[in-house]
Amino acid sequence: MLVIESVSKTFHPGTVNEKRALDQINLTLADGDFAVIVGSNGAGKSTLFNAITGGFFVDEGRIILGGEDITYSKEHVRSKVIGHLFQDPLKGTAPHMTIEENMALAYLRASTSRHAYFSRISTSEKRKFREQLSLLDMGLEDRMKQPVGLLSGGQRQALTLLMATMVTPRILLLDEHTAALDPATADKVLSLTEKMIAERHITCLMITHNMHQALTLGNQTIMMDSGRIVFHAAGNERNNLTIDNLLSQFRLRAGKQLNDDKILLSK
Amino acid sequence: MSSLFTLSILQSALELGCIYSLVALALFLSFSILNIADLSTDGCFTLGCAVGAMVTLSGHPYLALIAAVGAGICSGFITAFLQTRMGVPSILAGIIVNTGLYTINIAVMGFSSNVNLFACDTVFSLAKDKLPFSWYESWYKLLIVLAVVLAIGVFLAWFLNTRLGLSIRATGDNEHMVRASSINPLFMITVGLCLANALTALSGAILGQYQKSCDINLGTGMVTIALASLIIGESLVGKGSILKKVAGVVLGSCLYRIIVALALRMNVPAEALKLVSAIIVAVAISFPYLKEKYTFFRKRQNNRALFRKEDGTHVSH
Numbered sequence: 001m002l003v004i005e006s007v008s009k010t011f012h013p014g015t016v017n018e019k020r021a022l023d024q025i026n027l028t029l030a031d032g033d034f035a036v037i038v039g040s041n042g043a044g045k046s047t048l049f050n051a052i053t054g055g056f057f058v059d060e061g062r063i064i065l066g067g068e069d070i071t072y073s074k075e076h077v078r079s080k081v082i083g084h085l086f087q088d089p090l091k092g093t094a095p096h097m098t099i100e101e102n103m104a105l106a107y108l109r110a111s112t113s114r115h116a117y118f119s120r121i122s123t124s125e126k127r128k129f130r131e132q133l134s135l136l137d138m139g140l141e142d143r144m145k146q147p148v149g150l151l152s153g154g155q156r157q158a159l160t161l162l163m164a165t166m167v168t169p170r171i172l173l174l175d176e177h178t179a180a181l182d183p184a185t186a187d188k189v190l191s192l193t194e195k196m197i198a199e200r201h202i203t204c205l206m207i208t209h210n211m212h213q214a215l216t217l218g219n220q221t222i223m224m225d226s227g228r229i230v231f232h233a234a235g236n237e238r239n240n241l242t243i244d245n246l247l248s249q250f251r252l253r254a255g256k257q258l259n260d261d262k263i264l265l266s267k
Numbered sequence: 268m269s270s271l272f273t274l275s276i277l278q279s280a281l282e283l284g285c286i287y288s289l290v291a292l293a294l295f296l297s298f299s300i301l302n303i304a305d306l307s308t309d310g311c312f313t314l315g316c317a318v319g320a321m322v323t324l325s326g327h328p329y330l331a332l333i334a335a336v337g338a339g340i341c342s343g344f345i346t347a348f349l350q351t352r353m354g355v356p357s358i359l360a361g362i363i364v365n366t367g368l369y370t371i372n373i374a375v376m377g378f379s380s381n382v383n384l385f386a387c388d389t390v391f392s393l394a395k396d397k398l399p400f401s402w403y404e405s406w407y408k409l410l411i412v413l414a415v416v417l418a419i420g421v422f423l424a425w426f427l428n429t430r431l432g433l434s435i436r437a438t439g440d441n442e443h444m445v446r447a448s449s450i451n452p453l454f455m456i457t458v459g460l461c462l463a464n465a466l467t468a469l470s471g472a473i474l475g476q477y478q479k480s481c482d483i484n485l486g487t488g489m490v491t492i493a494l495a496s497l498i499i500g501e502s503l504v505g506k507g508s509i510l511k512k513v514a515g516v517v518l519g520s521c522l523y524r525i526i527v528a529l530a531l532r533m534n535v536p537a538e539a540l541k542l543v544s545a546i547i548v549a550v551a552i553s554f555p556y557l558k559e560k561y562t563f564f565r566k567r568q569n570n571r572a573l574f575r576k577e578d579g580t581h582v583s584h
Binding site: 053055074075076077079080084086090091092093094095096097101102104105106108109116117118119120121147163164 | 428429430431433434436437440441443444446447448449450451452506
C-alpha cells in the first residue's frame with residue numbers, strides 16, 4: 001500500500017527558475033491497485049516518481065510504503081522494495097555486463113545478509129534466470145553470457161522489467177516505459193507488463209501519454225497538471241469514461257485546454 | 268637484435284613490468300571499471316614504497332608489504348571519503364590527497380627525501396637464501412614478482428565476479444541503473460578506491476625492496492605510465508572476460524617496460540621517457556575521436572566532390 005500525504009516540492013527556491021513541481025499531492029493506492037497517470041509535459045508526473053524513489057527529498061508531507069514511512073530513507077535503501085522503469089531503455093541495465101550479471105545484480109535485493117557480498121552466481125540461480133528469461137519469449141535465455149549492450153531497446157526494456165519484478169516490489173513505477181520502442185515491440189512489452197502485474201498482484205503506477213491506455217489499463221486513472229492531481233477516477237466512474245470525457249474533465253478541473261501534441265495525437 | 272636486446276634486459280624489463288602492472292591493475296579498477304580518474308596514484312605509490320621501506324628497515328620485509336597495503340587502503344579511503352561524503356569532485360579529491368601525501372611520505376621516511384635498504388633483508392634476498400637451485404639463481408626475482416602478480420590477478424578476476432564486484436562494475440557502468448536498484452554507489456566507490464590504492468601501494472613497496480631504495484619522487488608521473496600500460500593492454504586484448512582483461516593489463520605493463528628498455532638501449536635519455544609515456548597516453552586516448560573526425564572528413568570530401576561533378580556548385584567552408 002502506498003500513501004502520499006500532502007507532498008510538495010519546489011525546485012530552485014528563491015531564484016528566477018523557481019518551480020513548484022509538486023503541490024500538495026495526496027494519493028492512496030491499495031495493494032494490487034494499478035493507476036495510470038496522464039498529464040502534459042511538466043505536470044510533475046516523473047517528479048512524483050522521483051519523490052517516491054528518493055531521487056530527492058520532498059519539502060513537505062510524507063510518503064508511506066507498505067506501512068513504512070520512507071520520506072527520508074535513502075534512495076538505495078528504499079529501492080530494495082521499489083521497481084522503477086524509465087522511458088529510456090538504456091537506463092535500466094548495465095551495457096558492459098552480461099545478461100546473467102545484470103540479473104544477478106537485480107537478484108541482490110532478495111538477499112538480506114551481508115555475507116552474500118562474496119558469493120558468486122550459483123548454478124541454481126543461473127537456471128532460475130534462464131527460466132525467467134524464457135518467459136519473455138525473445139530468445140534471451142540462449143544469450144545469457146552476452147553483454148546487454150548488444151540487445152535491442154525492446155529486449156533491454158523487457159529485461160529491465162524482468163529485473164524490476166524479480167523480487168516482487170511493493171510498488172512498480174513505469175515511467176512511459178514503452179514510449180521509446182517501436183509499436184510492435186511496445187505492444188509486446190506492454191502485454192508482458194500487464195501479465196506480470198496481474199499474475200503477481202503488483203501495485204503499480206504508470207505514466208503514459210496515450211489516452212487509450214489511460215482508460216483501459218489498470219483500475220484507476222489520474223490526471224496531473226502543474227504539480228497537482230486534478231482528476232482521479234476509479235471503479236464505475238472510470239468505466240464510464242471516454243477520451244472526450246477525460247479531456248473535458250481536464251478542461252474543467254485544470255481550467256485550461258490540454259494542449260500536448262503527444263496526448264492529442266494518441267487520441 | 269641480440270646485441271641490442273639481451274636476455275638479461277628482457278628479464279629485468281619483465282620484472283619491472285610485473286611490479287608496475289599492479290599500478291596498472293589499480294587504474295583498471297578505478298579508471299576503467301569505476302570510471303573515476305584517481306590522481307592520488309602518484310603519491311600513493313610513493314606512500315607504499317616509503318611505508319614498506321621503513322618496515323623493511325626494521326627487519327620485517329613481509330610485514331612491510333602488509334603495512335603498505337594498509338597504508339594504501341587508508342589513502343584510498345580518504346580520497347573516496349572526500350568525493351562521496353564531502354562533495355569534492357573526484358579529480359580534485361585525488362589532487363588534494365596527492366598533495367597531502369607528499370608531506371606524509373617525507374614524514375614516513377623520517378623527514379628525509381630518500382631511504383636505502385642495502386644493508387637489510389628483503390623478500391627477494393630471503394627467498395634467494397631459502398631455495399638455492401642453480402637455475403633459480405638468476406630468475407628468482409622474476410619468479411617472485413610473477414607469483415605475486417598471478418595471485419593478485421586471480422584474486423581480482425574472482426573478486427569482480429562476486430556480488431560485491433558486480434555491484435562495483437555496475438556503479439561505473441550505469442549510474443541510473445545503480446540508483447534504481449538497491450546498490451549504494453557511494454559504498455561501492457569507497458570499496459573500489461580502497462582496493463585500487465592498496466594495489467598501488469603494494470606495487471610501491473615491492474619496487475622499494477626490489478631496487479633497495481625509496482625516493483620521494485619515485486611516484487612522479489606514475490599515473491600516466493600506468494595509464495599507458497592499461498591502454499596498451501586493453502588494445503591488445505579488446506573485449507572479453509575479466510580474467511582476460513586482467514591478463515591484458517599485465518601484458519601491457521610488461522610490453523611498456525620492454526619498449527622502455529629498448530629505448531634506453533638506443534641511447535634515448537632516461538629523462539625523455541616520461542614525455543614518451545605522455546605522448547602514448549595522449550595519442551591512445553584521442554585516437555577514437557580522431558578516427559571519427561577523419562571518417563567525417565573523408566565523407567564530406569567525397570560528398571562535395573560528387574556534387575561539384577554534377578552541377579559545379581561552389582561550397583562555402
